Amino acid sequence: MSEDILEIGGRGIASRLFTGTGKYGDDSLIPGVCEASGSEVITVALRRVDLNAGTENVMDHIPGHMQLLPNTSGARTADEAVRIARLARAMGCGDWIKIEVISDSRYLLPDGYETAKATEILAKEGFVVLPYINADLYVARSLADAGAAAVMPLGAPIGTNRGLKTREMIRILIEEIDLPIVVDAGIGRPSEACEAMEMGADAVLVNTAIATASDPIRMAGAFGRAVRAGRAAYLAGPGATRRHADASSPLTGFLGAV
Amino acid sequence: MIVVLNGKEIEAVPGTTIADLLAQREIASETVVAERNGDIVPGADFSTVALKDGDHLEILRFVGGG
Numbered sequence: 001m002s003e004d005i006l007e008i009g010g011r012g013i014a015s016r017l018f019t020g021t022g023k024y025g026d027d028s029l030i031p032g033v034c035e036a037s038g039s040e041v042i043t044v045a046l047r048r049v050d051l052n053a054g055t056e057n058v059m060d061h062i063p064g065h066m067q068l069l070p071n072t073s074g075a076r077t078a079d080e081a082v083r084i085a086r087l088a089r090a091m092g093c094g095d096w097i098k099i100e101v102i103s104d105s106r107y108l109l110p111d112g113y114e115t116a117k118a119t120e121i122l123a124k125e126g127f128v129v130l131p132y133i134n135a136d137l138y139v140a141r142s143l144a145d146a147g148a149a150a151v152m153p154l155g156a157p158i159g160t161n162r163g164l165k166t167r168e169m170i171r172i173l174i175e176e177i178d179l180p181i182v183v184d185a186g187i188g189r190p191s192e193a194c195e196a197m198e199m200g201a202d203a204v205l206v207n208t209a210i211a212t213a214s215d216p217i218r219m220a221g222a223f224g225r226a227v228r229a230g231r232a233a234y235l236a237g238p239g240a241t242r243r244h245a246d247a248s249s250p251l252t253g254f255l256g257a258v
Numbered sequence: 259m260i261v262v263l264n265g266k267e268i269e270a271v272p273g274t275t276i277a278d279l280l281a282q283r284e285i286a287s288e289t290v291v292a293e294r295n296g297d298i299v300p301g302a303d304f305s306t307v308a309l310k311d312g313d314h315l316e317i318l319r320f321v322g323g324g
Contacts, residue, residue, distance in 0.1 A: 020323060021324075022322045022323045023322070023324070024322060044320040045321050045323025046291075046320060046321070048265070048316065049318060051283050057286075057319065057320075058320055058321055068320075088320075090300070091319075091320060092301075158324065
């Protein structure tokens, strides 16, 4: 089988499962999750150092080969996202950035207009920009024009584990947008990740569903296999669906009546 | 002098650097980024830039996130 490599920002990525580092009961699970999932891209957030408590550092748990994808969570405007992105790059871990601009606290839905503004500024500054967006064709087009390296439409609101609620809209993005489509947020089960990949998504990003599983490492393995299965099925080209039965066995050569 | 560190006023002796503030709190300087009055301070300058009274300093690091 020929190699199937996803290319984003000049980097070849073999695993189409991206993971996150949020919500782990114990960050020391992260290396096991990376290994079991096969993931090569992992998100982190940027926050004020708690100056009075400990020196715990999530970076100590992220294997060195991983592509770090810092997010701009906490940003409510394009300017705030740009500020966070520049600080994240100053950490010296590369120039990938997941743009997240959110001012709605109930559903955590992304603001497409502010996201596009931030994407345009950061892409011009040489960032590899992966914006988190609603599964909306016009938003995705404006981000493609703004220089995004990929777009990351949500399947369902962040952290809900509700699955591919936006399936039909994601299908349109896959068809119409000439950038990698990474389904981000809402995927709760491996079967849903598999479905996204079967539909032709280029990758999925899964954090909550792995981190909040009873056994995150086992769940990471399950997601890894589901994503590979879905991708293989997409490449294999599923057969047509039909309304009426179509026998799988020959309809000739039956036994004669006794 | 007073500097505002991550939103809180703290007393610091004149001439204090970012490296001093980090060392006092046993924070490894290579694990953080700093912003002084809205401008990013490169890590190489942590030990050379003397803070001034009234400076607003943000010290950040990567944490778990999705």
